């Protein structure tokens with residue numbers, strides 16, 4: 244297993260390297276002059292030319308790439324033309340907020356998706372199954388920003404018991420930073436009020452992001468539960484006197500989770516993509532908004548950094564998914580040991 | 583002769599399956615009796631309803647497709663079909679057990695042999711009122727059970743997954759799962775199909791010994807009359823959802839009555855003869871529109887007028903010998 248993880252990590256590094264070349268050139272081919280955008284229309288042609296030289300934009304692409312790669316290997320992602328700060332600083336500020344949001348919604352979709360999937364599979368074709376199918380169709384068909392606006396209206400404006408925007412109330416002092424995850428940091432610092440406040444803020448945006456995935460994962464789990472329920476081994480477990488609860492939540496659930504977990508890696512990418520609009524609706528000071536802003540501003544270094552970070556997160560999440568799948572499915576594990 | 587209540591008595595069982603094309607009228611009045619410590623065979627061509635019969639007893643017919651439309655199934659005199667749903671698990675944890683047709687399919691692919699077998703033993707022991715059993719005890723009990731079925735190196739097998747085992751080993755695992763200490767009736771559905779003949783023989787002899795030692799009754803389902811002749815005392819011949827003949831096994835081979843049984847016996851390759859004899863003409867009927875009257879009549883050389891109109895009841899030919907055929911009417 245460790246050997247497998249090592250190989251996968253090396254593989255991911257190659258993929259990221261390829262991705263960096265690709266995005267490096269694409270960013271430069273996009274229309275518009277980054278130096279001009281950065282300095283604004285009032286700057287003189289000389290000033291613009293000077294910035295271009297500073298950024299090596301006057302050199303051929305491969306040379307530019309060489310300079311960029313050299314500084315990246317020294318841990319420097321360059322400076323953002325838009326925020327005028329080192330990109331590392333920007334990431335450090337915005338990335339944890341988004342990751343916290345994305346992981347929370349991932350967790351929500353996992354729990355709700357599995358529970359609804361198992362129940363509607365087991366009680367297939369009953370009212371519960373029908374209802375959850377209806378909710379699923381609506382959930383998949385509704386864009387997450389629309390869900391976000393809808394939830395915001397109901398819970399904050401009409402009912403008023405959940406704060407509308409941001410990560411934490413402005414009157415509260417954020418906890419000392421350890422993980423960058425506000426709720427976690429609040430608990431680590433023992434400031435449970437702060438953690439609770441953070442939780443209240445995150446629940447709506449995370450849920451808006453999760454809705455489509457609850458629906459989708461729930462349906463996938465349902466269909467594999469329905470399939471597996473016909474299997475002889477389920478009949479055998481029942482006949483051999485294993486209690487129903489244990490048959491469902493142990494012997495039936497484990498094999499049925501395999502397809503669901505496999506699609507979760509991909510879902511993660513969708514959640515990140517959807518996060519932008521949801522962050523906008525909830526004024527969440529996150530990475531997704533940063534990413535779009537730098538793209539619109541042709542902020543070359545920041546664009547490359549953003550794509551690479553998303554790529555890296557995606558690679559890690561998919562590696563974790565693969566590990567979980569092979570934990571669930573001994574057939575895959577044995578194959579790897581053999582091969 | 584014997585007066586005690588039989589262990590299992592299936593009376594006039596009717597089962598249908600609803601499919602896209604219509605209703606399959608599969609079981610059409612099945613009658614089977616199994617007494618304590620008795621070894622009984624059930625033989626018939628593929629698709630005649632053997633598995634459906636035992637699934638009815640175990641109450642695991644697929645719902646909502648399958649429906650029991652008539653009959654009773656008495657276990658020690660109580661009708662399983664009208665029992666409270668909460669009574670059934672106790673029966674399964676206790677006296678009633680089964681081995682299924684396909685050993686690979688009847689083992690959970692994502693749990694080890696030890697996890698599955700151990701869990702079964704744990705619940706069975708709890709059911710007997712044994713309390714505070716340690717994991718280690720369960721493991722060693724599980725290993726003992728595997729050893730009894732002739733499994734080599736049982737401690738190691740407990741840690742493996744079903745895909746890692748050979749067909750014969752999987753079947754030994756299935757037998758271990760089924761043969762818990764309290765089991766009084768074992769329904770064994772073709773326990774050795776798909777295995778090569780030597781292994782098949784070994785496993786069946788082992789199973790037979792175990793059943794004998796424990797005084798368990800067994801209903802042994804098979805395509806093979808040879809296996810049934812060696813291992814059972816009484817036998818039921820099934821055709822297209824009905825029991826067509828039943829008697830003591832010895833007698834069936836000496837004096838078969840029903841035309842279907844006679845034809846079936848002719849298909850056994852004779853060791854002294856000239857190889858395989860011809861199969862039975864025709865095919866098992868379509869359950870959507872089964873033949874009127876005797877379901878065997880389209881394939882029967884002795885069919886008479888009444889056979890096409892009325893379903894023959896079982897006619898007794900003395901000595902526990904019953905044949906459902908108009909030829910033996912009074």
Ligand SMILES: Nc1ncnc2c1ncn2[C@@H]1O[C@H](COP(=O)(O)OP(=O)(O)OP(=O)(O)O)[C@@H](O)[C@H]1O
Nearest residue numbers: 599606608627628629630631632633634635644647
């Ligand atoms: N789940 C099901 N849905 C629809 N029809 C079924 C189902 N199970 C069984 N049947 C029907 O019942 C008939 C009898 O099936 P069954 O499995 O009992 O036969 P069998 O005697 O066990 O055959 P084999 O020797 O091949 O195991 C089949 O021919 C099929 O038409």
Ligand code: SF4
Nearest residue numbers: 876879882889907908
């Ligand atoms: S009842 Fe008639 S058709 Fe059926 S087996 Fe007997 S003789 Fe043949």
Ligand SMILES: [Mg+2]
Nearest residue numbers: 632633683771
């Ligand atoms: Mg069968």
